[in-house]
Amino acid sequence: MVAVDLGGTRMKCGLVAADGAVVHRETRPTPREAGGRAVLDALLETVVELWQKATADGHRVRAIGVVVPGIIDADNGTVVAENLAWADLPVRDALVAAVGADVPIVLAHDVRGGGYAELRQGALTGTTNSLFLPLGTGIAAAMVVDGSLVSGDGYAGELGHTRFIHGDAAELCACGQWGCLETVASAAAIARRYAARTGRTVDGAREVLELLAAGDSDAAAVWEEALTVLVDALVLYTTLVAPTRIAIGGGLVGAGETLLQPLRDGVHARLTFQREPEIVAAVLGEEAGCLGAALMAWDRVTADEESGEQPA
Amino acid sequence: MVAVDLGGTRMKCGLVAADGAVVHRETRPTPREAGGRAVLDALLETVVELWQKATADGHRVRAIGVVVPGIIDADNGTVVAENLAWADLPVRDALVAAVGADVPIVLAHDVRGGGYAELRQGALTGTTNSLFLPLGTGIAAAMVVDGSLVSGDGYAGELGHTRFIHGDAAELCACGQWGCLETVASAAAIARRYAARTGRTVDGAREVLELLAAGDSDAAAVWEEALTVLVDALVLYTTLVAPTRIAIGGGLVGAGETLLQPLRDGVHARLTFQREPEIVAAVLGEEAGCLGAALMAWDRVTADEESGEQPA
Numbered sequence: 042m043v044a045v046d047l048g049g050t051r052m053k054c055g056l057v058a059a060d061g062a063v064v065h066r067e068t069r070p071t072p073r074e075a076g077g078r079a080v081l082d083a084l085l086e087t088v089v090e091l092w093q094k095a096t097a098d099g100h101r102v103r104a105i106g107v108v109v110p111g112i113i114d115a116d117n118g119t120v121v122a123e124n125l126a127w128a129d130l131p132v133r134d135a136l137v138a139a140v141g142a143d144v145p146i147v148l149a150h151d152v153r154g155g156g157y158a159e160l161r162q163g164a165l166t167g168t169t170n171s172l173f174l175p176l177g178t179g180i181a182a183a184m185v186v187d188g189s190l191v192s193g194d195g196y197a198g199e200l201g202h203t204r205f206i207h208g209d210a211a212e213l214c215a216c217g218q219w220g221c222l223e224t225v226a227s228a229a230a231i232a233r234r235y236a237a238r239t240g241r242t243v244d245g246a247r248e249v250l251e252l253l254a255a256g257d258s259d260a261a262a263v264w265e266e267a268l269t270v271l272v273d274a275l276v277l278y279t280t281l282v283a284p285t286r287i288a289i290g291g292g293l294v295g296a297g298e299t300l301l302q303p304l305r306d307g308v309h310a311r312l313t314f315q316r317e318p319e320i321v322a323a324v325l326g327e328e329a330g331c332l333g334a335a336l337m338a339w340d341r342v343t344a345d346e347e348s349g350e351q352p353a
Numbered sequence: 354m355v356a357v358d359l360g361g362t363r364m365k366c367g368l369v370a371a372d373g374a375v376v377h378r379e380t381r382p383t384p385r386e387a388g389g390r391a392v393l394d395a396l397l398e399t400v401v402e403l404w405q406k407a408t409a410d411g412h413r414v415r416a417i418g419v420v421v422p423g424i425i426d427a428d429n430g431t432v433v434a435e436n437l438a439w440a441d442l443p444v445r446d447a448l449v450a451a452v453g454a455d456v457p458i459v460l461a462h463d464v465r466g467g468g469y470a471e472l473r474q475g476a477l478t479g480t481t482n483s484l485f486l487p488l489g490t491g492i493a494a495a496m497v498v499d500g501s502l503v504s505g506d507g508y509a510g511e512l513g514h515t516r517f518i519h520g521d522a523a524e525l526c527a528c529g530q531w532g533c534l535e536t537v538a539s540a541a542a543i544a545r546r547y548a549a550r551t552g553r554t555v556d557g558a559r560e561v562l563e564l565l566a567a568g569d570s571d572a573a574a575v576w577e578e579a580l581t582v583l584v585d586a587l588v589l590y591t592t593l594v595a596p597t598r599i600a601i602g603g604g605l606v607g608a609g610e611t612l613l614q615p616l617r618d619g620v621h622a623r624l625t626f627q628r629e630p631e632i633v634a635a636v637l638g639e640e641a642g643c644l645g646a647a648l649m650a651w652d653r654v655t656a657d658e659e660s661g662e663q664p665a
Contacts, residue, residue, distance in 0.1 A: 112626075170505055184594075186498050186505075193482055193498075193595030196628045203592050204585070207519050217625035273516070280515050281593070282496075283505030313529030316508045 042338050043091045044106045046151055046330030047084055049073055049124035049178075053327065054087055056095050057335030061162055063328070065094065077126035084132075085139040092140055104145040105136060106338030108154035108330050110179075112195040118148060145345060147338045152198065153190050154333030155290060155325070156183020160190070161336050163325045164288035171284045173323060174200065175291030176271075180223045184282065200278065201227065205270040222274050226267040228292040235263045250296050268300075272307030279308065279315050290323030297322070354650050355403045356418045358463055358642030359396055361385055361436035361490075365639065366399055368407050369647030373474055375640070377406065389438035396444075397451040404452055416457040417448060418650030420466030420642050422491075424507040430460060457657060459650045464510065465502050466645030467602065467637070468495020472502070473648050475637040476600035483596045485635060486512065487603030488583075492535045496594065512590065513539065517582040534586050538579040540604040547575045562608050580612075584619030591620065591627050602635030609634070 046053040049071060056065040069087055072079045088105060095102050109132075111122025118133025136146050149157070156173035159165045165173060165185060173183040180201025184191040191197045201223035202216045211220030224230055228246035235249045236242050239259045243249055252260035275287060293300060305320045325332060358365040360383060368377040381399055384391045400417060407414050421444075423434025430445025448458050461469070468485035471477045477485060477497060485495040492513025496503040503509045513535035514528045523532030536542055540558035547561045548554050551571045555561055564572035587599060605612060617632045637644060 170509075182593075186503050187501065189499065191498050191594065194628070196595035197482075197593065199592045199627070202626070203589050218623070277515050277589075278593075280511045281494075281509065281590075282503065283508035311530070314514070315511070316506070 042104055042106065042335045043088055043095065043102055044331050044335035044338065045084060045087060045091075045108070046154065046334060047071065047080075047107060047109045047125065048151065048330075049110060052084070052087055053331045054091055055328075055331045055335060056091060056098075056100065057332065057339070059339055061332065061336060061339075063332070063335075064100070065091075065098075066328075066331070071125070073124070073126065077128065077130060080125045080127065081130060081132065081135060085135060088136060089139055102142075102144060103342045104147065104338035105140065106147045106149070106154075106334030106336075107132070107136070108149045108151040108334040110151045113148045113150060114195065115148070115192070118146070120148065145338065145341045147334065147341050149334065149337055150181075150183075150192075150195060150198075151330045152181040153183045153192065154331075154337065155323075155329035156185065156190055156333065157337055158325050158329045158333035159183075159288050159290070159323050160185055162332070163329065164321050164323045165286060168284075168286050170282065171286040171288070171318075172278055172282070173288050173290060174275075175323065175329075176227060176289060176293035177291035178227060178229045180227050180291075182278075185284070186282065200274055203274070203277070205273045222270055225270050226274075231263055231267055231293070234266070235260060238263060246293055247295065250299065253299070268303045268307065271304055272311065275304060275308050275318075275320070276311045276315075279312065279318055283316050284318045285316070286319040286321060288321050288323040290326075290329065294322050354416055354418065354647045355400055355407065355414055356643050356647035356650065357396060357399060357403075357420070358466065358646060359383065359392075359419060359421045359437065360463065360642075361422060364396065364399055365643045366403055367640075367643045367647060368403060368410075368412065369644065369651070371651055373644065373648060373651075375644070375647075376412070377403075377410075378640075378643070383437070385436070385438065389440065389442060392437045392439065393442060393444065393447060397447060400448060401451055414454075414456060415654045416459065416650035417452065418459045418461070418466075418646030418648075419444070419448070420461045420463040420646040422463050425460045425462060426507065427460070427504070430458070432460065457650065457653045459646065459653050461646065461649055462493075462495075462504075462507065462510075463642045464493040465495045465504065466643075466649065467635075467641035468497065468502055468645070469649055470637050470641045470645035471495075471600050471602070471635050472497055474644070475641065476633050476635045477598060480596075480598050482594065483598045483600070484590055484594070484630075485600050485602060486587075487635065487641075488539060488601060488605035489603035490539060490541045492539050492603075494590075497596070498594065512586055515586070515589070517585045517589075534582055538583050538586075543575055543579055543605070546578070547572060550575060558605055559607065562611065565611070580615045580619065583616055584623065587616060587620050587630075587632070588623045588627075591624065591630055595628050596630045597628070598631040598633060600633050600635040602638075602641065606634050 042057045169188040171185040182198040182200040204220040206220035212224045214221035231246040354369045481500040483497040494510040494512040516532040518532035524536045526533035543558040
């Protein structure tokens with residue numbers, strides 16, 4: 042299985058066996074600044090080289106899984122992804138042409154790929170109604186309902202782009218809306234807001250967390266604002282979809298209990314009639330997207346085989 | 354099929370054929386003030402009498418469907434319903450004992466029952482990802498995802514109890530939270546808020562709408578506040594779950610385009626990257642809950658028969 046998690050800055054790639062074991066992994070740069078066509082060419086080259094490596098190592102490639110930060114039209118195999126400069130690019134056809142073989146190609150949203158991996162092998166194992174919420178450069182969510190990931194034809198799960206900041210405090214989000222969760226609670230927002238507040242640039246949310254641990258009051262204020270809207274978002278999701286477990290992922294979960302315990306306390310204090318979810322850390326880290334791409338592709342192969350065994 | 358939509362003030366009851374045709378309907382009072390046991394007794398008496406009527410009319414009762422405004426434990430057949438004074442009552446066992454026959458008994462949330470009817474025979478026919486949102490005395494939602502209603506073990510869909518009013522404007526909701534959608538945008542809230550604003554009691558939201566049509570500025574202000582938070586709620590749901598169609602039901606949809614067109618315009622103006630849903634009126638009106646109870650029960654019978662035809 043050739044699997045690629047194609048991000049705006051890096052491609053995390055792997056060869057993954059049927060049991061989810063990663064037999065090879067590598068990371069390559071995404072040539073985002075060279076434009077969408079260059080990004081697609083880099084993806085195709087990567088997939089072909091991984092395929093060749095798999096073959097050379099004695100493996101048979103059964104399918105290809107690619108996850109991207111974009112909206113996938115599953116019927117046509119086209120992708121819209123602002124972070125990759127892709128405007129409705131025919132990615133599946135390009136992959137088929139590049140590998141020159143008739144294998145299943147699974148294209149999926151990167152966060153849903155990560156959620157799939159957490160559901161199958163990670164923090165959401167055993168749940169049927171749960172949420173994977175990575176807090177990284179941006180915020181999106183993978184919703185698990187009745188045991189399956191909700192796609193909404195590629196549109197579902199944009200919890201990061203729901204409004205939780207109101208009035209004068211609301212900032213314009215990259216998505217064009219005002220006051221989105223992502224403008225306050227993403228790792229990028231925490232770094233940006235600390236810099237805006239203090240005039241000091243920081244090396245990402247990680248440095249803000251270090252300052253927080255050292256007693257910096259500006260870091261504490263920025264962190265508190267992020268926690269407040271995250272609690273709002275988790276209460277909202279719990280009220281609407283009633284998950285039994287929420288797995289927080291992305292760079293921010295590196296904060297561990299500094300993040301998780303206030304979220305648990307905040308949600309607990311706000312709920313009245315709702316069912317309270319467990320709030321835990323995702324466990325697969327940066328590998329989740331690539332692993333999810335591979336697991337989705339393996340499950341497609343299995344499903345195709347099963348349907349092929351039955352009379353049509 | 355014996356079907357009952359057991360509400361806090363009335364029971365809407367029916368005998369429904371396999372094709373959804375209602376062969377008999379009646380309405381009875383719910384003795385809510387006499388307590389939960391009296392409500393249950395009234396339900397049992399109603400079901401038994403409907404059963405007897407069906408038999409006398411030459412029909413065979415294949416199943417019983419009951420929808421209630423509460424949280425159903427589907428495994429145990431117990432119900433928690435504040436509006437019925439039911440605290441974890443063993444409703445399914447009581448029904449089995451009362452009818453003395455081994456037929457499937459379907460218990461479901463009344464709004465999900467209504468959503469099921471709208472999905473099968475009403476405004477949501479043909480959708481796989483959609484929302485039924487009745488605006489009545491309270492507000493709850495029936496979420497359709499990947500072609501099925503989302504239950505969340507009875508907890509899902511509480512859009513009416515998500516927070517859309519902030520700061521000093523937020524009122525305490527009956528659910529114990531502050532600023533819920535229901536405190537501003539339900540039919541009951543509109544009547545209550547008009548009365549609070551003007552000191553004049555009104556005969557429900559209907560009279561506020563009449564005053565609105567007559568140019569009353571207080572009615573316009575109360576209505577505008579409701580529309581604003583309803584747009585917020587629809588934008589939020591669209592961003593998170595990406596429905597293709599939203600069917601508004603309940604008493605408020607009697608306002609027709611006075612309600613629907615501002616919602617469409619408001620949602621359209623707010624969306625940026627999201628997929629825009631159709632916003633339409635539900636079509637089954639007050640019958641939706643009872644019809645949904647019957648259709649769920651018929652589908653249970655069909656499913657049981659189909660699974661019975663296959664080797665185990």
